[in-house]
Amino acid sequence: MRSPEPRRSLRPRRRQHERWLYPLLLIAAMLAVWEVGVRTLDVPHYILPAPSAVAVTLVEQRAVFARHTGITALEVVTGGLLGVAVGLALGLLLFYSPALEKALYPLLITSQNVPVFAIAPLLVVWFGYGLWSKVVMAAIIVFFPITLAMLGGLQRTDPDQLRLFRTMGASPRQVLFKLRLPSALPEIFAGLKLGAVYSTIGAVIGEWVGAGAGLGYLMLSANAQLRISMVFGAILCLTPIGLGLLGFVTWLERRLLPWQQLSREDAAYDASQL
Amino acid sequence: MKAVQKQTAIEVRSLRKSFAGAQGRYQVLDGVALSIAAGEFVSLLGPSGGGKSTLLNILAGLDEPDAGSAHVLGHPPGSHAPIAYMQQKDLLLPWRSLWDNILIGPELHSRAERRRLEASARDLLHEFGLERFADAWPAQLSGGMRQRAALLRTLLCEQPILLLDEPFGALDAITRGRLQQMLLRVWREFGKTVLLVTHDVEEALLLSHRVIVLSGMPGHVLAEYPVPLPHEARAESPELLRMRGRILRSLEGPDAQP
Numbered sequence: 001m002r003s004p005e006p007r008r009s010l011r012p013r014r015r016q017h018e019r020w021l022y023p024l025l026l027i028a029a030m031l032a033v034w035e036v037g038v039r040t041l042d043v044p045h046y047i048l049p050a051p052s053a054v055a056v057t058l059v060e061q062r063a064v065f066a067r068h069t070g071i072t073a074l075e076v077v078t079g080g081l082l083g084v085a086v087g088l089a090l091g092l093l094l095f096y097s098p099a100l101e102k103a104l105y106p107l108l109i110t111s112q113n114v115p116v117f118a119i120a121p122l123l124v125v126w127f128g129y130g131l132w133s134k135v136v137m138a139a140i141i142v143f144f145p146i147t148l149a150m151l152g153g154l155q156r157t158d159p160d161q162l163r164l165f166r167t168m169g170a171s172p173r174q175v176l177f178k179l180r181l182p183s184a185l186p187e188i189f190a191g192l193k194l195g196a197v198y199s200t201i202g203a204v205i206g207e208w209v210g211a212g213a214g215l216g217y218l219m220l221s222a223n224a225q226l227r228i229s230m231v232f233g234a235i236l237c238l239t240p241i242g243l244g245l246l247g248f249v250t251w252l253e254r255r256l257l258p259w260q261q262l263s264r265e266d267a268a269y270d271a272s273q274l
Numbered sequence: 275m276k277a278v279q280k281q282t283a284i285e286v287r288s289l290r291k292s293f294a295g296a297q298g299r300y301q302v303l304d305g306v307a308l309s310i311a312a313g314e315f316v317s318l319l320g321p322s323g324g325g326k327s328t329l330l331n332i333l334a335g336l337d338e339p340d341a342g343s344a345h346v347l348g349h350p351p352g353s354h355a356p357i358a359y360m361q362q363k364d365l366l367l368p369w370r371s372l373w374d375n376i377l378i379g380p381e382l383h384s385r386a387e388r389r390r391l392e393a394s395a396r397d398l399l400h401e402f403g404l405e406r407f408a409d410a411w412p413a414q415l416s417g418g419m420r421q422r423a424a425l426l427r428t429l430l431c432e433q434p435i436l437l438l439d440e441p442f443g444a445l446d447a448i449t450r451g452r453l454q455q456m457l458l459r460v461w462r463e464f465g466k467t468v469l470l471v472t473h474d475v476e477e478a479l480l481l482s483h484r485v486i487v488l489s490g491m492p493g494h495v496l497a498e499y500p501v502p503l504p505h506e507a508r509a510e511s512p513e514l515l516r517m518r519g520r521i522l523r524s525l526e527g528p529d530a531q532p
Contacts, residue, residue, distance in 0.1 A: 158365070160361060160363055160365055161365050161367070163331075163334075163336050163359075163361075164359070164361070164365050165382070166335070166336060167334045167335065167336065167357065167358070167359040168358075168378070168379050168382050168431060169354055169382060169383070170382045171382075174382055178378070178381075178382070179367070182367070182369045183367075183369075185369070257369070258411075259368050259369055259411040259412075259413055262411060262413045262414060
């Protein structure tokens with residue numbers, strides 16, 4: 001008989017390096033083609049700078065990039081958190097009030113068809129040029145998938161498990177905290193991952209429409225001055241914000257939902273174990 | 275076995291229940307009446323769709339009867355009825371370890387109740403051969419282990435009456451046999467009243483004092499068969515084989531009889 005060793009077998013470690021090796025090789029190859037192409041074809045730097053030129057700009061202007069990255073990161077995280085909070089609360093509210101769900105749901109769906117660009121100028125008017133118009137922009141994009149995830153997750157509780165809880169005399173509070181919310185967590189995390197990506201988009205759109213700082217602002221102003229290596233630098237600085245957020249959500253999911261990491265092989269303790 | 279005929283655990287009188295279906299309402303239970311004494315082990319046999327689960331659901335307070343009455347230890351069914359209900363699916367919560375799964379019943383009651391039962395939970399875990407798997411997630415357990423855990427959870431609700439709805443239906447023959455013996459041991463040890471729904475005539479005859487046969491739709495009690503043998507003498511008893519034949523014939527209905 002094997003021993004189950006449940007906590008250790010959660011994540012298969014093998015082939016971990018292959019997950020990184022191949023994408024890194026591909027990126028290196030693409031950069032090489034880009035560098036050689038720009039040099040041999042003599043492409044002007046204001047059309048497409050070589051990767052080496054972007055790297056030089058990144059190093060030389062590191063103080064500028066650091067400042068704007070910090071501002072955008074703050075907007076992304078604050079806006080994301082606000083969107084998540086509103087989304088979770090709204091999802092819970094819609095779940096417990098079917099009347100509200102009926103009234104609000106079509107409105108929510110319709111509102112999602114309004115391009116966010118259309119409301120961005122309004123947000124600048126209402127919340128100013130500073131941090132808050134971007135935070136609200138990010139929150140507006142983020143809350144919707146979170147609301148849907150929360151509502152859907154709460155609605156899809158296994159009816160048989162609900163009946164089990166009823167026969168065990170569980171209170172509505174216990175049903176929510178010990179059954180509905182835990183079984184909604186995988187769906188909520190799927191929503192959070194979308195939110196992590198959307199939040200960056202929201203903040204940058206906010207910055208494009210009206211801002212005095214941030215990576216979106218930096219991109220636009222550098223673009224207008226044809227400092228394209230600066231634009232690429234800003235894009236490069238933007239990536240780790242979204243990826244970092246996504247990584248954090250994924251890490252949190254692994255911590256909070258370890259049972260989800262079980263692979264099919266782990267589950268197959270066959271009947272001979274009995 | 276006659277000593278237990280003192281208190282009535284389950285009393286059902288002319289119970290009727292219908293559900294809305296595609297072609298109007300259809301009657302599931304039509305005048306079901308039965309009485310189960312405290313400490314008795316009774317099996318409910320019948321064709322599938324014959325309302326056996328509906329009867330358990332009514333006793334568990336999950337469904338309301340259209341007419342008639344049901345009483346559990348003298349009280350109408352409800353969320354605080356003294357029953358523990360085990361269904362065919364194990365319904366283990368995937369986010370809880372086996373240990374936290376089997377203690378959910380007392381935990382819903384209070385933290386102190388959970389602490390009080392942890393010692394007996396440990397003993398039962400050992401008795402059921404699951405102590406090495408206390409920290410495992412349900413997804414890491416085999417079907418037989420999961421079903422044993424579900425039975426443990428049902429027992430740890432500490433209710434005097436167990437309603438079991440085809441609890442071993444999805445298991446292979448060997449696993450099923452072992453779990454049947456465990457159930458029998460637990461029933462003896464704790465003096466529970468058991469109402470077991472099954473479609474397996476052998477299972478009913480091996481385990482119970484009395485086998486009640488329900489008809490198909492609409493369901494009513496067709497026949498009752500007391501099993502007069504002690505449990506130890508049942509395996510391969512010719513008497514039991516004869517009963518099995520009689521029960522199977524009654525299940526096939528009056529048309530099938532010669």
